[in-house]
Each structure stands twice: as C-alpha cells, then as structure tokens.
Amino acid sequence: MFLSHHARRNGMSAFQLRVIAHALACAFAAPVLANPVGPVVVNGTASLSAAGKNLTVTNTPGAILDWRSFSVGSGESVRFVQQSATSQVLNRVTGSDPSQILGALSSNGRVFLINPNGIAFGAGSQVNVAALVASTLPLSNADFLAGTLRFREQAGAGKITNQGTIRSINGGQIYLVASAIDNSGILVAPNGDVVLAAGKSVNLVDARNPEIAVEINAPLNQAVNLGQIIARNVSILAGAIQSSGSINADAAVLGDGGRILLRATDTTQVSGSLSARGGADGGDGGFIDTSAKVVNIAGAHINASAAKGKGGQWLIDPADVVIDTAAATSIQDSLNTGTSTTLATPDGSIRVTGAIEKTLGGDAVLTFNALTGISLEAPVSSTSGKLDLVLNGGSGNTLGSTVALNNGRLTVGAPTLLVGGSIANAHVGATGGAEITVPSNAYVTLDNVTLGANLTVQGNGYLQVPNTLTLDNATVTLNDRYMNLYDGYGSYLNFTGTSALLTTTKDKGTGTGIGTVLMNPHQSGNPSMYSSGSGGLTIDANVVIQAGGTANLDLGNGGVIKNTIDAQTGTINIAGTNWLNQGTLSASTGTLSLGGNWQNQGTLGALSGTLSLGGTWTNPSGRVITVGNGGTVATAGRWSNAGTLAIGDGGTLQLGGNFASADIGTIRRTGTTTTRVTGLWDNSATSMSTPYDIDATGHVGTFTLASGTIQGGVLSASAGSVISVFSPGYYYLPSTLDDVTLRANLILQDSTTVNVPNRLTLDNSTVTLGAYSTLQFTGLTGLLTTTRDRNTGNGTGSILLGSGPATYYGTIGTGTANTALTIDTGMTVNGNGQYGINIDLGNSGIVKGTIDTQTGSMYVVGTNWQNQGSLSASSGTLSLAGSWTNPSGRVITAGNGGTIATAGTWNNAGTLAIGDGGTLQLGGNFTSADIGAIHRSGVTKTSVTGIWDNSATTLVAPYDIDANAHVGAFSLASGTIKGGVISASSGSVITAGPTVYYQPSILDDVTLQANLVLQDSAHLNVPNRLTLDNSTITLRPYSTLQFTSPTGLLTTTRDRNTGNGTGS
Secondary structure, eight states: OEEETTGGGGTOOHHHHHHHHHHHHHHTOOSTTOSOBOOEEEESEEEEEEETTEEEEEEOTTEEEEESBOOBOTTOEEEEEOSSTTOEEEEEEOSSSOEEEOSEEEESSEEEEEOTTOEEEOTTOEEEESEEEEESSOBOHHHHHHTOEEEOOOTTOOOEEEOSEEEEOTTOEEEEEESSEEEOSEEEEEEEEEEEEESSEEEESOSSSOOEEEEOOTTTSEEEEOSEEEEEEEEEEEEEEEEOSEEEOOOSSBSOOOEEEEEEEEEEEEOSEEEOOOBTTBOOOOEEEEESSEEEOTTOEEEOOOSSSOOOEEEEEOSSEEEOHHHHHHHHHHHHTTOEEEEEETTSOEEEOSOEEEOSSSOEEEEEEESSEEEEOSOEEESSSOEEEEEEETTEEEEOSEEEEEEEEEEESSOEEEOSSEEEEEEEEESTTOOEEEOTTOEEEEEEEEEESOEEEEETOEEEESSEEEESSEEEEEEEEETTTEESOOOEEEEOSTTEEEEEHHHHTSOSOOEEEEEOTTSSSOOEEEEOSSSOEEEOTTEEEEESSEEEEEEEESOEEOSEEEOSSSEEEEEEESEEEOSEEEESSSEEEEOSEEEEOSEEEESSSEEEEOSEEEEOTTOEEEEOTTOEEEEOSEEEESSEEEEOTTOEEEEOSEEEGGGSOEEEEOSSEEEEEOSEEEOTTOEEOTTSOBOOSTTTEEEEEESOEEESSEEEBOTTOEEEEEOOTTTTOOEEEESEEEESEEEEOTTOEEEESSEEEESSEEEEEOTTOEEEEOSSEEEEEEHHHHTSOSOOEEEEEOSSTTOBOOEEEESSTTOEEEEOTTEEEEEEEEEEEEEEEEESOEEOSEEEEEEEEEEEEEESEEESSEEEESSSEEEEOSEEEEOTTOEEEEOTTOEEEEOSEEEESSEEEEOTTOEEEEOSEEEHHHHOEEEEOSSEEEEEOSEEEOTTOEEOTTSOBOOSTTTEEEEESSOEEESSEEEBOTTOEEEEOOOGGGOOEEEESEEEESEEEEOTTOEEEESSEEEESSBOEEEOTTOEEEEOSSSOEEEEHHHHTSOSOOBO
C-alpha cells in the first residue's frame, strides 16, 4: 500500500485519505506492544508493508508520519527504508500510549520518534539506524523540515529509558531528549554523537559540536546512565546527572579521542568510567566535562590518555568544592592515564584536602580555576611524567603543602601566597603579572625550581632551596617588612644543599631568561641569602643582585660568584669559606663588603661607593681592583695582592687588615688620589718606595694613617709631601708606627693618636701634632731618634707640637707609668701651641736633643727625668715638672719673651740662663742649693711660685734683686720662701702680686733686707715670724699682710739681737 501527503494531486479527497487510514489502522490492529498503528502521513510520501511481525516503511526524505501509537513488540521489527543515510523521517505519536521498543527498529537513514507519553527501549531491544532522535518533548514540523532541533516545553512530558542497544552508523547520532532519561543499556554511535538532554526544553544548535541550550527544572530533569555509551562525542545535560556506567569516546586505532560532556544545573555524580582516549597508533586524548553546582567524582574512572599523542583533558566545573581523599583519588587516577584535568568554579572557591599523587602515565595538566580563592592544603605530586599545575584563583591562591611536579610547570594566574610546604622539580610561572609571596612567619621550600614569576619573601619569612633555583626573567625580593606593614624585619633565602645553585635559563642554555634578587627594598631590615649546606652556593652569570639597604649574602663553603653584584644603595655584605669571585663585584654608590676566606678571579671595583675587602683573601696576578672618582677600596683582614690596585682620579685606597709590603702588589694611580692605612702593615726591612711613595704631584695625592699600623721599614715621600694621620670613628682609635723610619713629614690631625711601641726614627723629617693629638710611646723603653743617632744615615728630625696660637693639647707621651722615653740627640721638639702642649718622659726619661717653646706654653713632665740636651723657651713658656735634674754643664734657656717655669721636685746643677726680656718662674719644691747657677742677660724677671727652702741662707747673687738693667724684677707670685735672708741692691724692691684665684704668697720665718711691695689685692701670709732689717713693706689697696699662727710676730733684727736693723 502506498500513501502520500500529496494524494489530492491524484484526485483523492481528504475523506478518502481518512477512510484509507482507518482501513490501514484496522488492518494493522494488534494487541498491546504490537508494531506501530494508525499512521497518517503529514508530509512527504510513505508506503507500509507488513510481513508477519515485520513492518517496513518506505519514505521519502523529510517524511512526517503521525501515529496513534508507536511501539515494537518483542520479536517484532520495524524498518524504515530511506533514500540515503542523510534522509530522515519524523514519527510523532498522537495517542496517549507511551512507546515501548522491545523488538528491533532499524533504518538506513535518520529516524525521529516523538512521543510525549514516554519512550522505553526494553531489554533485548535493538535499534540500528543511521541516526536516532527520540524525544518526549515536541518538535514542530517546521523546525523538523528546517533542520532545527528545537524541542519545546510540554507539560507532563514523559521520560526516556533505555535497557536495550541503540546503534547509529559510523558518524551518526543518537539524541535522547526528555524530561528525564535513564540509560542502563548500550548506546553506540561510532565516530558520531550521543546526546542525552533532560530538561523542560532543549535546543540542539550544532549536533556535530553540541552547544546545547537546555532549560532545566532540577531535580526533576534527571539523566541517569547505568549502562554503556560509545560515541565520538557524548553529551548528557540535565538538572541532575548520575553516571555509574561507562561512557566511551575513544578513538579506535588512529585519531584523537572524542568529547564527553556531563553538565547538570544541580548535581553531577560520576562513579563509573568516562573514557576519551586517543588512538592506539596515534592521536591525542579527548575532552571530558563533568559540571554542576555539586560534582561528586568519588569512584570515577576518567581516562583521556593517548598512547602516542598528547593526553586529553577532564574539566570538573562545580560551585564551591572541597577535593577530599575520594575525589583526589579519582583525579589522580585520571592523571595517571595522562589525562589533563581542569577543576573550575565560576562562582566559588576550591579547597584541596586530599593528596593528589600521580604515579603512572605520561605528561598531564591539572588546572584549578575559581572565582574566589584556591587553597592547596594537601600534596600535589607526580613521579611519572611531567605534571603541570595551573592555579587561577580570582581572589588569590594559597599553597601550604608539597607541590612536586616532576619537572612540570606551576602557573599562577592570581596573587599567590606560599604559606608552607614545598615546591619541587617544577617551573613556576605566572600570567597577568601575578605575584607570588612567602608571607611573614612562613617557611617554604623550593627544590629544583625554575622561577618564571616574581616572588617576594616578606620580613621574617623563610625560603629554603635544597639544590637549585633557576630564574627565568623573574625577580626574587627579600623584603624587610613584617606582614608588609612594619619595617625592620629581615627575610631569609637559605640554600641547604651540598652544591647549591642560583642560576637562570640563559645560563643553563634552556632559554633566554635572566633573573634578579632584590634585597631590602625599603632600607629598613636586614635580609639574608645564605648557604647552610656542606657545599657552597654558586650564583651564575645572569643573576643580578641588588640591595636597597643592608643585605647579607653568605656563600658557604666553596661558593662561586659568576654574576654581577652591584651595591647601588645601602650595603651588601658577602661572606663564606673558600669562595671565589669569577664575576663582577662593584659598589656604584653604596657599600659592598667582602669577608670570609676568598679569592678574586673576576672583577672588583668601587665606582663612587665603598668596596671593603675583608677576611682572608688574595688577588692573583693579572687581576685588577679599580677605584673610581669618589670611590674607596678598603682592604681588611689578612690579604695578598699579586695583581693591581688601580686608583683613579679622586679615588681612595684604604689599606687595612694584616699585610706586608710584598702583599700590596702593584698600585697604579691616575690623577689625584688618596691612600689610607687602617690595618697592620708589616714594612720590616723595607724602604717604602714607588709605588708607595707619597708624592705631592697630581698623579699621587695624599697618604693617610687612619687607625692603622705600619711595622718597620722606611716611609718616604717626594719633596713637600706629607703623611697625615687621623683617628676615624666615634672612639678615636689610634694608629701605630712600630720601629718605622720616617723620610716623610708626618701630620697628626686634630684628636689623633699615634702609638709607638718601641722606636720612631726620623730622617730629615718633621712630625706635626694637631690639637688634642698624641704621639705616644707604649713600650718599656721608648725612643724618639734619628738616623744620625742610630748611625744609619745623617738625618735629623723635628717634632712640632701645635701648629699655631689656636692649637691646644698636643702631647708626646708614654703609654705606661714605667715607660722611659728618650728624645735622642738629633731630635728637636718645638712647642707652638697656646696651651696644653705636653712632653711626658715617663719614668727615668732622658732629653738628649733640643726642646724649645716657640709660642704659647709647653710642659715637660716625668718621674726622675733628666736633661742631657738643650731646654729652652725662645718666646713661650717652658714648664719643667715632675721630678727632674739638670746636670752640670747643661743649660736651660729663656729668651726674649720666654719663660722657664720650674715645677715639681727638681735640682739644677747646670745653668738657668735667662736672656734679656726673659722670665724665670721658680715653682715646685726646691732649696736654694737646688737652684744652681742662674745666668741673666739684660732685663729679666724672676718670680717664685713654688716652695723655696731658703733656710739659713742669705739670698745673694745671683739671687739678689738688682735694679740695674742686667737683673730686673723679683716677685712672689703665690709662692713660698722658707727662712733665710732676702736682700736687694739699693732702691730695689720685691713685689708680691695677686695671681689667679688670689692665692696668697708665703714668707715663713724670712728676714727682709729688701723693700717689699704688696700690690693691689695681693695677700701675703706669715705662718710664724717676719723679720725686717732696715726694710719697708708697702701695702697697696685691698692687700693683706696676714699672720696665720696663734702667735704671729712682726719683728726686726734689732729686736731679735741678730743685727741693728729696724723696719717699717
């Protein structure tokens, strides 16, 4: 029988069609579950042929048939014969019975079955078609004919169940669309598509790559797969999805794996297997998507591997998610197949509490995408194949566990905190400029990591590197702020391995990346990078290290610097044991300090900053240490330079530490330079000649001792040049000249001390002492001598104490109470300061040379010292104090305007020669016998300031006060004369004048044969008796003659019967 929608064209009426349809329905009437009944052709043509339990429908492309019911009973079959595999027929059930397919349904084309009452494919049923679209949601004729798969909402639409086997041809489709779908059978669409869409309405936009619009009413719209689905692409879309069966989108032999999409609005639960493997002979793995608000993957077996290609991907797309142990097991099982897995939460966060440990398979990628944060609280690792880990937490990532990726990549797309744990065998990178931070109080390990992202260690944070850290265009910042708020806290980068390495991809030849370590950017803390392992740290050539403030680098034992380290600001301290510099170490404007035990095999220099070379170190032959304009190279420790110290114009060389002249090597100067000695220089048996000479011409400059020590040898300088000494720092530490011969002039700057442990020899040179400076002899026997005295030359020497009237407190002294200082014959010491200029000869010191006060005042003091040379006061005051003697034949001279002032306990067996205009000031404790010979020339002054024991002595020449020009005036100036007779030539007087603080003078049992005048405000005390012998005492205003004993006596020689004199 042949039916056509175009029958009217053949002259048949609609009534005739209804009669034929009725007859056909009656002819095919059958019991329940019989073949389809009641067909009406709505579009196209169709012919039906029944043979027993078999029904054959032959239709034109696009035919539409309405059936009163459409079922296939067990043992029955329905076959649609169509023009080709792309031809399709729409079967719509208009009755109230659901469709039950228990037998066989087949077609060489595409078959649509629409039944809002429900569709059931029973157990044992077989569907073999080019493509099947089964739906309980209505599809309009117009959409069908237009090729639009738009299934509209219908109230009370039934469900679809499958317990049988549904197959499409190669590349065909199986689409099941209903309010709910339950598959416990087999769905097979080789290289084709299977779609299970459970919803209120469904729109299949692109069947080959289904982007399906499904309106869901959860949880009613449920899709359950307990069976087996095999296709190139599988999509299950519903409010809730449960898949405990298997879904297979594997490539057969050659080709890529397919796509499996399980997308639910509410819950997706997968406890079965999802497989989208690449072909056995080639091809990549496919794509698997399990998405819902809640995704339960406990027990799931996911495989998108590729035996000979790139592994596929698994996307997990829930809301907030916690990956516990069960979920982590499913993820790691997927990764073990080489399947890359993505967990995405577009509305929430991700928290990993179960360990993900990849132990099998090839390379894979594990990606976490979250709207808010991602927290790794359990290990993520791989021991088989590279594992790439991608963290895209919208508000940040937090890592607090072990991440070991077997040379995979860790990529962060948001700010990331490393709060603990470790990252091992991985490349760490960032997208969008995301920063990685080790926060305060965190302890983190990076082991064999390549860092392609900027990383900051906050103050009091700790980053440990057991082996190698490779930088790939990344900056590691060792911060100095606690919790990014409070200044003054150091951070730490510790290399703990036996052969630690800080390198770059450029150095390793694996890329072009370089790296930077920035330390102490806020200049407030004291961050440290150091090696604590048994081996040292090697820093490769393309690592740049910079510091804002003070920073510390300890290379450990055997470390190597191959890179450039430049102290641009602040201070960088580098230390270690047996470490090598094979790179470039410089101080642009900051300070670079080197210590430990090390050797330079590279480049060292100070541009405008300070390069401090400390510890125990060597600079081999051929190596140059340079100093630029305004720069300083300061040696320290124990060192040896076989190379060159190149000091540029305006540069400074500071020689510190312990070294010999042979250790200095070659010094090359350009322009005006400065050389300082701050260390211990062993110059024994060496004449310090070029390049050590101090030369006033422009190519050398100045030479300074700055709390340094030179032992032995000769210091020389070109004509007019000087060596200066100063004591830097708060504590004014001394410099030392130990048995040195000076052929250069030496200036002790203000507040400077030079210690001489033994001997200082001058060879036609002058030592000048500034204010508050000291030349101090610290041995038991100090000697200030000359080459002439030592018979090692013909040189003499001079010491200038003070540099003018405004100079104070310059001292030649002894360092111990028992030191005996000898000033040798060829030495001249000139005093040229205002006051406080001292020479301390210690205990039993000797003056063999010349001491002369030229201006101001100078004190010579000591215990039991002796003059064997020449003491004079040309125009200043020379005070001789302590306990001392001037032997017979020795002359102490006061010139015009000069004063010799005795003090202490003394004895003069020589001559006190007072020249015209000179003054003799007799102080201390002495007797008339101690005074010795006084030789006056011209008008002189004599005053008594000390205690003069004149008992039983008549003060006669040369002590007489004589008005003639060759004698001058005699005065008491707060001095004391005990006993004896004081006389004067006719008309002469003795005066007693006030002194500072108006201290009184004393005449103790003295007989006056001379007139005495007490000047204004003068006080004269008489402890016992004052006897006048034809003499007069005149008291000027405010003066006092005071008898201080209980029984004072003012008397005369007549009264005492010792003469006939009277008094007034």
